[in-house]
Amino acid sequence: MAGPKKKIEKNPSPELLKFREKRKWQIALRRYVIEGLLSSDYAPYFALDSKRMRNWFQMQFTEDMDWSNFGKKWQLDHIIPVVYFDFAIKEEMKLCWNFTNLRVEPIQQNKNRGNRVDVLAARNYFRELYARTNYLPCKLLVEKIDRIEISEILSSESQVEFLRKHKDYLELIEGYSEFEFEMLNRGRSVEDINKELEILRKIKI
Known part of the structure; x- marks a missing residue:
């Protein structure tokens, strides 16, 4: 079968x-x-x-x-x-x-x-091989790593933009515990959570 x-x-x-x-x-x-x-x-x-x-x-x-x-x-x-x-x-x-x-x-x-x-540490390996042998592919691999490094730097621009865009928000939630993040993930706004935290602090006082 x-x-x-x-x-x-x-x-x-x-x-x-x-x-x-x-x-x-x-x-x-x-x-x-x-x-x-x-x-x-x-x-x-x-x-x-x-x-x-x-x-x-x-x-x-x-x-x-x-x-x-x-x-x-x-x-x-x-x-x-x-x-x-x-x-x-x-x-x-x-x-x-x-x-x-x-x-x-x-x-x-x-x-x-x-x-x-x-990958970036490998640059020295290929540089040494090329310096001591003049084997062209080693030089081309060094240049390849250089392009990878530039690409990695360029790819961080979106992350930089994200952090700038959410700077105020990140400052507001800095130091949140599991309790606050649970409320946040359940749909509560940062403003509501911080108000509730302030009320709880006053009660404890």
């Missing part, structure tokens, strides 16, 4: 499409590095032959890592995460999947990703 047919999403979201594309690349990377399956389609993006790419990762192994415990002790990860790259632009993809932007990441038992490399 055939099982239920898998539902095919007719209009997948951009996020879902990017997730699927990312998975496709991750599988290709694993096959290229772990399984040694050559790929003329993906190799130009990895920018290194399979044998030397294995060596690149092997140099990063700690004592408890080897090729047999991939997926148990360690995995392949990006230094600058995939989310910062535009999959529709070939040059972006060549930076994203360049071997210098890939690293060995230990798998924590509690699945904690606390050892992720900070």
Whole structure:
């Protein structure tokens, strides 16, 4: 008896499409590095032959890592995460999947990703690599991080506007306890709550 047919999403979201594309690349990377399956389609993006790419990762192994415990002790990860790259632009993809932007990441038992490399801190890593080797992709990755930093700064403008717009309101609710926030979330106005608080203070006096 055939099982239920898998539902095919007719209009997948951009996020879902990017997730699927990312998975496709991750599988290709694993096959290229772990399984040694050559790929003329993906190799130009990895920018290194399979044998030397294995060596690149092997140099990063700690004592408890080897090729047999991939997926148990360690995995392949990006230094600058995939989310910062535009999959529709070939040059972006060549930076994203360049071997210098890939690293060995230990798998924590509690699945904690606390050892992720900070994107902005990675700037020094790529700067040093470029300064000592003149390998162009490292310079381009530094420039990529610079653009990310500018983007992060620009994206804070809406937050600044929010804080300015609600400045008086935030001052009014500063110091509210669970009791006041419960009233606020139930629809009571700040003015009513503060009046009630003032009455309660007078009663206590």
